[in-house]
Amino acid sequence: MKIFDRKYINLVRELTFFNFKSRDQGTVLGFAWTLLHPFLMLTILYMLFSKRLGRGIDHYEIYLLIGIIQWNFLSTGTNEGLKSILNSRSVLRNVYIARTAVVLSPVLSVFLSFLLELLILGGFILFSGLGFSPAVLFLPFVILIQLLLVISISLVLSCLNVYFKDTGHIWNILLKIGFFTTPVFYTIPMFISKAKMNAYFMNPMTQLMIFMRQIILSKTPPSLVNMLLVFLAVLIVLAACYSIFKRLEDGVIERI
Amino acid sequence: MIKFSQVSKKFTIPPSRNSHTLFRAISRGMNNPSARKTILALDKVDLCISRGEILGIIGPNGSGKSTLLRIIAGIYKPTSGVFQVEGAASSLQIKISFFPDLSIKENIFLFGAIRGFNRKEMGRRFDKIINLSGLNEFVNAEARVLSEGMGDRLAFAVSVETARDILLLDELALAGDSKFRGKCCKIVLQLKKEQKIVILASHDLEVVSELCDNTLLLNKGKVIAFGKTKEVVNRYLKLLET
Numbered sequence: 164m165k166i167f168d169r170k171y172i173n174l175v176r177e178l179t180f181f182n183f184k185s186r187d188q189g190t191v192l193g194f195a196w197t198l199l200h201p202f203l204m205l206t207i208l209y210m211l212f213s214k215r216l217g218r219g220i221d222h223y224e225i226y227l228l229i230g231i232i233q234w235n236f237l238s239t240g241t242n243e244g245l246k247s248i249l250n251s252r253s254v255l256r257n258v259y260i261a262r263t264a265v266v267l268s269p270v271l272s273v274f275l276s277f278l279l280e281l282l283i284l285g286g287f288i289l290f291s292g293l294g295f296s297p298a299v300l301f302l303p304f305v306i307l308i309q310l311l312l313v314i315s316i317s318l319v320l321s322c323l324n325v326y327f328k329d330t331g332h333i334w335n336i337l338l339k340i341g342f343f344t345t346p347v348f349y350t351i352p353m354f355i356s357k358a359k360m361n362a363y364f365m366n367p368m369t370q371l372m373i374f375m376r377q378i379i380l381s382k383t384p385p386s387l388v389n390m391l392l393v394f395l396a397v398l399i400v401l402a403a404c405y406s407i408f409k410r411l412e413d414g415v416i417e418r419i
Numbered sequence: 420m421i422k423f424s425q426v427s428k429k430f431t432i433p434p435s436r437n438s439h440t441l442f443r444a445i446s447r448g449m450n451n452p453s454a455r456k457t458i459l460a461l462d463k464v465d466l467c468i469s470r471g472e473i474l475g476i477i478g479p480n481g482s483g484k485s486t487l488l489r490i491i492a493g494i495y496k497p498t499s500g501v502f503q504v505e506g507a508a509s510s511l512q513i514k515i516s517f518f519p520d521l522s523i524k525e526n527i528f529l530f531g532a533i534r535g536f537n538r539k540e541m542g543r544r545f546d547k548i549i550n551l552s553g554l555n556e557f558v559n560a561e562a563r564v565l566s567e568g569m570g571d572r573l574a575f576a577v578s579v580e581t582a583r584d585i586l587l588l589d590e591l592a593l594a595g596d597s598k599f600r601g602k603c604c605k606i607v608l609q610l611k612k613e614q615k616i617v618i619l620a621s622h623d624l625e626v627v628s629e630l631c632d633n634t635l636l637l638n639k640g641k642v643i644a645f646g647k648t649k650e651v652v653n654r655y656l657k658l659l660e661t
Binding site: 169170173174176177181184185221253254255256258259260327328329383413416417 | 430431440489492493494496497516518520521528529530532533534535537538604
């Protein structure tokens with residue numbers, strides 16, 4: 164089964180539906196948990212930081228919500244991707260199935276939640292009186308870049324998680340570090356050295372948050388050159404991660 | 420047609436659970452050969468199966484039956500040797516493990532997608548699958564409520580209805596009560612008439628003798644005998660006595 168093949172797309176769609184449906188099944192609030200998490204985070208972070216870090220930022224609640232939603236997609240998407248192969252071990256051991264589809268579908272099911280969260284963010288924006296500008300047309304491109312980034316990371320993590328049992332713990336520590344070194348709830352500090360600033364901007368999540376906030380809060384399109392550079396960088400990362408996945412996948416199936 | 424020429428399969432087994440941690444791997448070296456053990460699951464297997472043939476695979480536990488089926492299914496790649504499988508690889512299947520959180524209906528459509536069928540195509544097969552498995556009252560129930568026997572019946576029905584060229588069955592697939600087993604045997608013989616290849620790995624020598632034209636006897640990954648079922652089954656019985 165090749166990617167973009169009709170059968171492959173059908174398989175990914177069915178698996179995504181299954182993952183989306185079963186993620187919060189059996190819990191008291193069900194699907195509401197998916198949406199509740201970012202808004203609980205918003206409430207906590209807003210109460211903690213709005214007076215100090217949010218000072219001088221217009222619509223800090225929306226600034227914060229954009230950061231939380233984007234970070235939440237990276238964190239939940241990669242964690243679901245990381246577990247994907249081990250979660251499907253009984254199927255993978257007994258049925259021939261395109262392995263990329265097994266990783267892709269839980270990520271896409273989290274992506275669906277991400278889109279729903281963005282819709283709610285849209286409601287917040289309208290309610291706050293901020294409104295939209297034509298710059299919003301650039302939003303799908305930013306979303307696409309982030310989706311490709313999450314897929315790339317998930318492809319590698321899903322294999323590493325089979326080889327090394329502590330991959331999940333290490334990745335979650337890295338995510339914690341990333342949460343505090345990415346401008347999720349604060350603005351980009353202007354007081355750090357140039358070298359540190361360059362390293363700061365090398366983080367693709369920083370760039371993606373800047374793009375989305377510029378589109379929504381500043382109502383101006385992001386720099387096309389910057390967007391293309393980030394897009395190209397993510398494409399290179401995707402190609403590298405896909406190639407690592409293809410090299411590891413046969414060994415992975417034998418180990419699960 | 421399926422053709423195996425000198426096919427071998429080795430597995431690398433890490434010595435302990437601790438070697439699975441990234442920290443341990445880094446501290447000892449990722450490719451430290453002393454930390455690995457290898458098991459030869461299949462040893463230079465030669466095999467040829469033609470269209471319209473039912474092949475039995477027998478042998479004690481750990482003889483390599485499942486590994487052989489997984490290579491045919493495309494799940495494992497052989498370590499050495501050449502093999503050729505003519506037929507839709509995506510349609511090959513050994514044993515279905517259903518998703519317990521999904522309903523029977525959703526599981527059927529999901530496994531249809533895994534085997535390359537869209538919802539429309541599976542819709543046409545749906546009633547047949549339900550009737551064959553005898554689970555008409557459980558269509559909307561979660562798969563977790565199925566007993567092992569019911570699961571096997573459903574697995575068999577899905578496998579048969581979505582089989583294109585080659586059907587791989589493991590020993591559990593023909594489980595169930597004697598009535599259902601009789602039904603299964605009839606269907607397998609019908610598939611033979613349709614020029615499909617059926618490969619049945621089983622410990623049940625009665626079923627193998629009843630259905631299979633030829634049989635392969637494996638022991639510790641080696642082919643001990645391959646030929647007419649009656650002769651190979653007798654050889655296996657002698658092997659079990661020793």
